[in-house]
Amino acid sequence: MTAGSLSCNDIQVSFSGLKAVNGVTFDFQPGQLYGIIGPNGAGKTTLMNALSGHAKLSGGQVMLDGRDVTGLSVHKRTRIGLGRSFQITKIFAGMSVLENLQLAAFAHLYRLQPFWLPAGRFPAVRERAESVLEEIGLTVMAHRPAETLSHGDQRALEVGLALLSNPSVLLLDEPLAGVGHDQIGPAMELIKRIVKGRTVLLIEHNMDVVMRVSSALVVMVQGQILASGSLKKSAQTPRCERLIWEKRNEAACVGKLQCHLWQGAGVA
Numbered sequence: 001m002t003a004g005s006l007s008c009n010d011i012q013v014s015f016s017g018l019k020a021v022n023g024v025t026f027d028f029q030p031g032q033l034y035g036i037i038g039p040n041g042a043g044k045t046t047l048m049n050a051l052s053g054h055a056k057l058s059g060g061q062v063m064l065d066g067r068d069v070t071g072l073s074v075h076k077r078t079r080i081g082l083g084r085s086f087q088i089t090k091i092f093a094g095m096s097v098l099e100n101l102q103l104a105a106f107a108h109l110y111r112l113q114p115f116w117l118p119a120g121r122f123p124a125v126r127e128r129a130e131s132v133l134e135e136i137g138l139t140v141m142a143h144r145p146a147e148t149l150s151h152g153d154q155r156a157l158e159v160g161l162a163l164l165s166n167p168s169v170l171l172l173d174e175p176l177a178g179v180g181h182d183q184i185g186p187a188m189e190l191i192k193r194i195v196k197g198r199t200v201l202l203i204e205h206n207m208d209v210v211m212r213v214s215s216a217l218v219v220m221v222q223g224q225i226l227a228s229g230s231l232k233k234s235a236q237t238p239r240c241e242r243l244i245w246e247k248r249n250e251a252a253c254v255g256k257l258q259c260h261l262w263q264g265a266g267v268a
């Protein structure tokens with residue numbers, strides 16, 4: 001089994017009767033970047049929570065590299081290759097960029113919270129944190145308090161926290177949320193850089209970004225996958241982008257979008 005394969009079989013997550021994820025079955029192939037799109041409330045974040053272990057399933061299975069991880073905690077899933085970043089940044093504002101990474105690296109490498117210990121005293125922690133710092137392009141900001149970073153750089157740091165465990169599968173929930181227009185380009189470059197050799201699920205509302213970085217699309221509506229398909233180069237046309245953009249918040253129109261895109265305009 002190639003590292004980085006993630007599957008779910010008929011997974012369900014309910015909140016007081018509301019079926020936020022309602023029977024999703026899908027095989028995410030190693031090395032692909034899946035743009036997960038769909039209207040607000042479609043269940044995209046809950047699907048990610050179900051895959052990462054943050055949401056309790058009311059049915060179904062999650063498999064990572066052929067292993068049933070349904071009953072495993074978030075931490076165990078992280079250790080065997082699943083990384084996750086959140087829609088709301090979870091960084092420590094008062095700590096420096098490097099300290100944030102060192103703290104998370106310590107927790108990952110030693111399975112402990114460092115409490116009062118300076119995590120950076122451990123060579124393995126330093127090495128891992130510095131490697132990720134470089135990967136996310138924030139080396140020059142290593143000693144800046146995280147709270148003084150631009151919003152875009154804070155989002156990059158949040159992605160960096162997910163990279164510390166060197167995951168083969170990376171789940172990114174709106175990594176560009178709130179990023180200013182002038183920082184979209186660098187943020188997109190970061191995503192392109194970190195996806196190499198990984199399977200990535202990317203929830204993103206900016207369709208320009210989705211179309212540029214994804215190799216496949218998954219459309220979710222009302223807790224289900226309505227359509228999916230790999231993106232051909234020809235799909236990256238203004239017409240397709242405009243169509244998706246226009247239809248993205250209209251659940252009823254996603255079916256039409258499926259017809260337009262999947263049959264005629266570049267999605268196989």
Ligand SMILES: Nc1ncnc2c1ncn2[C@@H]1O[C@H](COP(=O)(O)OP(=O)(O)O)[C@@H](O)[C@H]1O
Binds near residue numbers: 015018042
């Ligand atoms: N913790 C929760 N408690 C109750 N309802 C929730 C919770 N999380 C999500 N929901 C509901 O589940 C549905 C799917 O939400 P979500 O997965 O956040 O959608 P999306 O990420 O596609 O916008 C929505 O109706 C939302 O209100």
Ligand SMILES: [Mg+2]
Binds near residue numbers: 044045046087
């Ligand atoms: Mg969401």
